[in-house]
Amino acid sequence: MKILSSYSIKGGVGKTALAVNLAFALREAGRRTLLLDLDPQGAATFYFRVASAEKFRMRDADSLAEGLRRNIRESDFPGLDIIPSNLGYRHFDILLDGMAKRRKQLRKVLEEFKPDYDVILMDCPPNITLLSENVFRASDAILVPVIPTVLSRRTLDQLAGFFRDEDLPDGMLRPFFSMVQKRNRMHREIMDDLPVSYPGFLKTVIPFSADVEKMGLHRMPLLAYSHASTAAMAYRALCGEILSLAGP
Amino acid sequence: MGGRVQNKESVRLTLPGGFGPECLQEEWDVDIHPQESQTLAFWDTFEWGLWFGGHILYSSGGAYHLCAREGGWLGAALCEERAGTRRRFWRDFETGAMRARLERMLGLRGLAPVAEGTFRLRRCDVRNSVGKIVCRLEWSSVSAGKRRDEDLLHSCRVLPLFGYEAETARVVEHLVRRGARTSGDGPVETLLRHVGRVPRKYTLRPVFGLEMDTPAREALGRIVCAILEIAERNVPGIVNDLDTEFLHDYRICLRKARSVLSLVKDVYPAEDTRRMRKILGDLARQTNRLRDLDVYLLARDEYMGLLPPVLRPALEGMFRDFSTEREREVRRTVSKMRAASTRRLLREVAEYFSPETHHEPSPAAGLPVGALVFRRIYKRYLKIRGIAAGIGAETPDEAVHRLRIECKRLRYLMEFFAELFPKEEGAEMLRLLRRLQNRLGEFNDALVQQRSLMNYWEQKRSGSKIALGVGGLVAVLYRRQQQARGLIDEALEGFCGGSTAAAFKHTFKQPVSN
Ligand SMILES: Nc1ncnc2c1ncn2[C@@H]1O[C@H](COP(=O)(O)OP(=O)(O)OP(=O)(O)O)[C@@H](O)[C@H]1O
Ligand SMILES: [Mg+2]
Numbered sequence: 119m120k121i122l123s124s125y126s127i128k129g130g131v132g133k134t135a136l137a138v139n140l141a142f143a144l145r146e147a148g149r150r151t152l153l154l155d156l157d158p159q160g161a162a163t164f165y166f167r168v169a170s171a172e173k174f175r176m177r178d179a180d181s182l183a184e185g186l187r188r189n190i191r192e193s194d195f196p197g198l199d200i201i202p203s204n205l206g207y208r209h210f211d212i213l214l215d216g217m218a219k220r221r222k223q224l225r226k227v228l229e230e231f232k233p234d235y236d237v238i239l240m241d242c243p244p245n246i247t248l249l250s251e252n253v254f255r256a257s258d259a260i261l262v263p264v265i266p267t268v269l270s271r272r273t274l275d276q277l278a279g280f281f282r283d284e285d286l287p288d289g290m291l292r293p294f295f296s297m298v299q300k301r302n303r304m305h306r307e308i309m310d311d312l313p314v315s316y317p318g319f320l321k322t323v324i325p326f327s328a329d330v331e332k333m334g335l336h337r338m339p340l341l342a343y344s345h346a347s348t349a350a351m352a353y354r355a356l357c358g359e360i361l362s363l364a365g366p
Numbered sequence: 367m368g369g370r371v372q373n374k375e376s377v378r379l380t381l382p383g384g385f386g387p388e389c390l391q392e393e394w395d396v397d398i399h400p401q402e403s404q405t406l407a408f409w410d411t412f413e414w415g416l417w418f419g420g421h422i423l424y425s426s427g428g429a430y431h432l433c434a435r436e437g438g439w440l441g442a443a444l445c446e447e448r449a450g451t452r453r454r455f456w457r458d459f460e461t462g463a464m465r466a467r468l469e470r471m472l473g474l475r476g477l478a479p480v481a482e483g484t485f486r487l488r489r490c491d492v493r494n495s496v497g498k499i500v501c502r503l504e505w506s507s508v509s510a511g512k513r514r515d516e517d518l519l520h521s522c523r524v525l526p527l528f529g530y531e532a533e534t535a536r537v538v539e540h541l542v543r544r545g546a547r548t549s550g551d552g553p554v555e556t557l558l559r560h561v562g563r564v565p566r567k568y569t570l571r572p573v574f575g576l577e578m579d580t581p582a583r584e585a586l587g588r589i590v591c592a593i594l595e596i597a598e599r600n601v602p603g604i605v606n607d608l609d610t611e612f613l614h615d616y617r618i619c620l621r622k623a624r625s626v627l628s629l630v631k632d633v634y635p636a637e638d639t640r641r642m643r644k645i646l647g648d649l650a651r652q653t654n655r656l657r658d659l660d661v662y663l664l665a666r667d668e669y670m671g672l673l674p675p676v677l678r679p680a681l682e683g684m685f686r687d688f689s690t691e692r693e694r695e696v697r698r699t700v701s702k703m704r705a706a707s708t709r710r711l712l713r714e715v716a717e718y719f720s721p722e723t724h725h726e727p728s729p730a731a732g733l734p735v736g737a738l739v740f741r742r743i744y745k746r747y748l749k750i751r752g753i754a755a756g757i758g759a760e761t762p763d764e765a766v767h768r769l770r771i772e773c774k775r776l777r778y779l780m781e782f783f784a785e786l787f788p789k790e791e792g793a794e795m796l797r798l799l800r801r802l803q804n805r806l807g808e809f810n811d812a813l814v815q816q817r818s819l820m821n822y823w824e825q826k827r828s829g830s831k832i833a834l835g836v837g838g839l840v841a842v843l844y845r846r847q848q849q850a851r852g853l854i855d856e857a858l859e860g861f862c863g864g865s866t867a868a869a870f871k872h873t874f875k876q877p878v879s880n
Contacts, residue, residue: 167497169496
């Protein structure tokens with residue numbers, strides 16, 4: 119089982135769009151997939167028409183695992199399940215703070231789902247907290263959407279710095295360009311430049327596309343309503359690239 | 367604790383005619399997908415080995431599909447195999463999964479078609495107020511045969527999406543309020559019932575409903591009738607040469623009927639008994655050669671395994687000969703069994719033992735069967751003990767043979783009348799008897815097989831290669847015979863020893879009467 123997360127310090131960069139469509143592409147590729155919506159705003163949950171999770175107690179690793187399990191919902195697409203967002207995740211940090219080995223709790227909890235899934239994919243809120251640290255330590259790869267703007271280098275450097283400080287393997291960081299506008303000269307320049315300093319940069323690029331924005335209207339992944347659009351193909355290609363990194 | 371529980375419980379409903387998934391639209395959004403239609407041919411053995419083994423096998427569109435059986439419904443698909451030609455035995459299948467499963471349930475039995483039905487299916491998605499699918503429906507109807515015929519049953523399978531069980535339960539409730547039922551035969555069972563093929567258990571040991579004081583003639587009549595009925599049921603399978611078990615069972619029935627008549631004497635007029643026994647013997651004899659050939663051919667793999675690889679090709683010719691002869695023998699046997707004379711004889715026996723037929727009185731006809739039979743059982747047991755006492759390492763094979771026959775008779779007696787004695791004690795005595803019989807059987811089989819191999823060789827006198835093969839086999843079988851002989855003593859001890867003897871005495875010895 120592989121654990122992936124969709125993460126960025128910045129908001130509105132396409133984390134949720136990635137999580138939702140990558141999850142769909144993974145199941146298309148025959149992987150039993152669990153999407154875990156860790157963002158209390160619950161955008162991914164909304165896209166799958168699922169209600170937010172029931173409250174459950176997160177006293178320790180066992181009760182957390184049990185609560186997550188009870189909240190698994192089968193999506194409309196066979197092979198893809200989702201654990202909806204939960205306002206309680208705001209208290210995650212406090213909970214984890216009280217635990218020994220608090221930085222690795224989430225990994226332990228997610229191991230429980232091993233028999234049932236090939237991939238667990240987490241959609242994260244944009245900040246660095248104890249929860250995100252847990253996410254980092256639980257993940258095999260962290261997928262970071264990067265809109266090619268001037269500020270993006272700074273954000274990425276910040277994240278890499280955090281990884282160094284915390285002794286996290288920086289090979290786990292897998293940035294990729296998101297919402298790319300080919301006609302935009304600045305975009306093109308940054309895309310030539312930035313990957314040089316980040317060897318883990320993924321090759322596939324997700325273009326800016328109005329089709330993606332319509333997910334809110336359709337309340338389903340782009341790949342489900344616009345199967346062959348350019349952006350859908352890009353997500354599928356990204357999925358292929360990620361699978362080829364991770365092995366079968 | 368584990369992750370998600372993968373097995374979701376689907377709910378199966380039978381429906382009154384004339385209402386469709388549209389009835390859910392008051393409360394839910396229902397996407398109804400286009401109707402699919404499929405004709406399935408169902409297969410099983412004479413004994414319903416698959417059905418009672420919890421499975422259903424059907425063919426459709428050039429492939430065989432094995433499914434779990436859930437009541438009278440098709441359950442989860444387990445494996446499938448494309449097939450250009452018809453499959454009969456488990457060995458005819460090619461995929462490992464299919465073979466492994468079928469071997470267990472089919473054994474030597476062959477598959478025959480049991481029914482054909484056309485299933486029309488409409489799949490539906492049921493969505494809640496925000497458009498999330500909460501369950502899927504399989505709305506279906508079944509009719510017999512290939513063409514659209516009168517619908518036999520409407521049914522619906524409700525498959526909850528994981529995490530939406532509560533809402534699915536509401537969907538089910540809604541359907542139940544409209545007249546759907548959670549009980550009732552499923553579509554496959556309904557179809558089988560419609561075509562008159564209700565699965566029923568098959569046994570060579572039926573319950574006859576005997577009491578200790580049932581008059582002997584009535585008891586015997588009932589036994590013979592029941593056994594002949596089973597023999598009759600096996601005839602079509604023999605005539606169609608579906609598998610070797612039909613003939614095997616048919617012969618067992620004839621032998622049992624014949625033997626019960628001699629085991630309990632004086633129940634029918636002596637002259638009649640002789641006639642009936644002769645008929646039954648003659649009928650069985652018609653089939654001797656075919657059964658022998660079946661036995662050889664079934665032992666093929668085993669024989670081959672007994673020889674070193676270099677000698678195996680030498681036996682191919684022999685088995686080819688047996689195969690060819692079997693083809694001839696099947697034709698001969700089938701035409702005999704179909705012949706009016708054979709049918710007449712079978713009918714004569716059946717009529718003779720039917721409860722309506724009246725016979726001359728005879729000394730034991732009215733005696734309570736219990737005491738009569740118990741006395742016979744005990745006597746037989748003592749007789750076996752007597753023979754056993756005289757058996758040593760040097761005893762000629764003849765005595766062993768006699769012992770085997772006596773054991774067989776005792777076994778029949780005890781099985782026919784097992785209803786009359788306590789289950790547990792009987793089971794233990796029968797277990798020991800069976801063990802002894804197995805040892806004796808192994809000994810005898812090895813002996814008989816050597817003889818028939820030598821016979822084959824003598825008639826054939828073919829090349830030295832076959833001689834080598836046959837010789838090798840005979841040597842191995844002789845060795846096997848000796849080993850079996852060694853094991854007989856131990857089994858005899860168990861069966862004739864003190865505690866078994868006490869059990870026989872306790873259960874079967876009758877107070878001395880005048
Ligand atoms: N490739 C794209 N082309 C056009 N619009 C996009 C694309 N990807 C995402 N968007 C839109 O941008 C907005 C933000 O995207 P998304 O929600 O995926 O970002 P996010 O990083 O998850 O945001 P947050 O930090 O709030 O969770 C959404 O309205 C989404 O529809
Ligand atoms: Mg988001």
